Amino acid sequence: MTLAMSWDEWAKHDAVALAARVRKGDLMPADLAAQAAAGIARTNPALDAVVEVFDDVVADPAKDGMNAEGAFAGVPYLMKDLGPTLKGRLQEFGSMIMQGHRPTQDSFLTGKIRGAGLNIMGRSTTPEFGVCSSAENKLYVTRNPWDTDYTTCGSSAGSAAMVAAGVLPISHATDGGGSIRIPAGVNGLIGLKVSRGVYSLAPALSDLSGLVSIQGCVSRSVRDTATFVDNCRGGAPGEFMPFWSSAEPTSDLIKRDPAKLRIALSHEWGDYKSPPHFVGELERVGKMLEGLGHHVEWALPEVDFRKAFAAQTTCYISNFAQVIAGHLARLGLDKPATDLLEPINIKIWESGLNTSYTERNAMQAVFNTTSRAFGAFFERYDIILTPITAKPTPKVGTSEYLTTSTNPSVHDWFANLWKNFAYTPLANLCGIPGISLPLAAQENGLPLGIQAQTRQANDGLLLQLAAQIERAIEGQWNGGRVPVEHVSRQ
Template sequence: MDVAEYTEHDATGLAELIAAGKVSAAEVHDAARTAIESVNGELNALVGPLFDRPLRHDEGGRFAGVPFAIKDLVLHAEGVPQRAGSRMLGPGVPFPYDTALMARFRRAGLAAMGVTATPEFGFNATTESVANGPTRNPWDTTRSPGGSSGGSAALVAARALPVAHANDGGGSVRIPAGACGLVGLKPTRGRTTVAPDYQDPLLGLGVEFAVTRTVRDAAGLLDAVHGAEPGDRYLLPAPASTFAAAARPPSGTLRIAVSTAAPNGAPVDAACVEAVQAVARALADTGHTVEEAAPAYDVAAFDEANLVAWCSFLADAAYGIAAVLGTEPSAEVLEHTTLACAEHGKRLSALDLYAADRAFNATTRAVAGFFTGYDLLLTPTAAAPNTALGHLDADDASLDARGWYDRLFAFAPFTALANVTGAPAISVPGPTSPDGWPVGVMFLGRPAAEETLLGVAALLEEALPWADRRPPVVAH
């Protein structure tokens, strides 16, 4: 298999070729290695070199032999160093065990080839760090691929990988999916396990999954890895049949609310507004009920609670790792805003955490009430198609914790609502911008309603297809 043939197939297609004996897994891995190496010099999407050989995986799994990569945050594989995008961890700290989801990725047959870049501890909507430098968007290498799963998204968008691990605490699957022209599904809280390291990472905001190029890959992968582990806090209903079966245009009429106004009042780029409007027209043309509406909730309380969640998470990470390593959090090992947020988090009290929990509850109840009248909410994924590299500089010494939060969520004002409510959301490509960049549109659904999201995404994959789009930087 040469690279040109390899890049034409999504994960499902590659798995079918391998299962049918039309190509060997080893040939696919060789093509993937060449493909990754052909673009990584421009993209800087990897942390460290590729593995000498793919990690052990089940040769009988649904995606047996399909190349894959692990984001350098939260999920980890036995013996593979993790750096979390931070100088604090130096060359990386290897864990002596797989996380439960990593074990499921292995059982699905995914062949991990390497580790992808993330910003420091994931608290950025771009993938730039002092430790690893900037990761670049294959559609325009002066622009960001989004964050915090930008390393994974850049490689999948450049067709060097068909699928890669990603996680999402405020939009980190969906923002890079939008910026890179991919499918980014954030499952319902608890749909994918975070065992054994967490119960509710980021006070319940954090979810693990992947970025893909096709809807069928997102659905098939969710079929392969969803479900609880013993001790998990959540036990969700299984799909009526399979997620893969749900990934086709819905037969009934959906009630879809549309909003292009940022809840926090941030300006929204015209290209994002126009992409949402084009998608809304396509949905109306296929018989769905579409109208302008948005849930009402206390945005100021929401933002304050979200800041508390992130700063307490960063304090736990920075001070916890420092205690293990016998060091101190400082500007020598942490970026300025990471340290500012960690210090803010250290000053929080138990009363602050309970206040955040009350605000999250009030938001969740308000949004749930809104969804008694609608099946989906359609918005832009972000307030602009992407950002210039350097715009979201986490080492900006002029910013305190709140200043950094406000800068991030001016670019990404739509995504965090799904994290706070625990509901599923998906970003898919809309029409491209006048500059030729991908523009993501996002659907938020009811809890445990991934089937509805996958169905409407499949409809758009047919009505406004993106499969033939190629970025300027593409594997060769």
């Protein structure tokens, strides 16, 4: 098969650049789909990141209603195997118990994504129900393209691996506690978790019932993420909570540098703190931002972190228990079979199924006090920077963070999870935005994302700062390095 361009050329295009070439008439959406499919075939044996390629959509990108006149003009896109549904297509949640599941309708966001001109041409891997830190189970072992001995983290595992490997410029991701930002951070990508009230969860959920769940994407350029925000945001009819809009398109905002910002650095969040190398990388990025004219100092919100993480744990256990219960009911099962559901998810179901209103009320009271504390902090500072994780990326097979773990206590399992993934989940609790930027490296050579968070509905400021940094480094995220497993290296 003759491809539209060399792999070097392909990997140097972001989604906006590919769309421009389609509009110019140099390429057709089918050319882009064929190249992406070839890239998956080229890299997936080593990465195990793609569940399925929709061959019919590769052949005919308009088949499922993709709008070729949209901003992305047919750019290929993978949907994480949970979240928005695709009518008639399999959606299996990385779980044995969900094999063969076919939703009967598109989600509202699916229509927005297709309307934006993204060609949904397949499914990317995720851990079972997106609960744990990487996609490693009986179905898939998704590996980090920078070093395949290491995990991609999760739960947007497959999307992060494929975008990092140069196969796609942009792909779907979701974030209930860091699942956009963490895999972006350890795969060298841009990962924005937006505020509540940006992307719809309709029709199955709302921001009220989803509470901590956010949709989004991972990409390699700030303008791709900004274009995604501009074209996919917005509430469906009947939303419980108001959806906010920006004063100007984010794609325009990012063309200007932000005013001088008050930026806080932090890595000690209650009981959790980073190793010295991570702290050094954070300090280095802080100095770079000072060089761009911003005020930078060490500071921390006055949050009761122990109570906040306990409330977050209650939220996860009770929410996921209901998700699992719903699927058991659909399948006519009274309880999960041990060969179809992973041990920690069974314990989540057992522990959370009968969570009382009193327990949820206490949880929500902590959500409120935590959100108010961050709100007060952002009256004094515009941005807070942290490393994306508190520990180095685990190697494949590190079972303590997986839902295949044999830990007898689900609460102990979550407490251990927070020791590594400390800096991302409270943004979900508070509904504030956070972005991971590929600005640092771990001692093992893997990327280390630096996370910026800000006040609710100030998502544009994060992208504006990201764009300023991108210009300052001349677009050379990750110091210009590319992963070992990359379409241009094969």
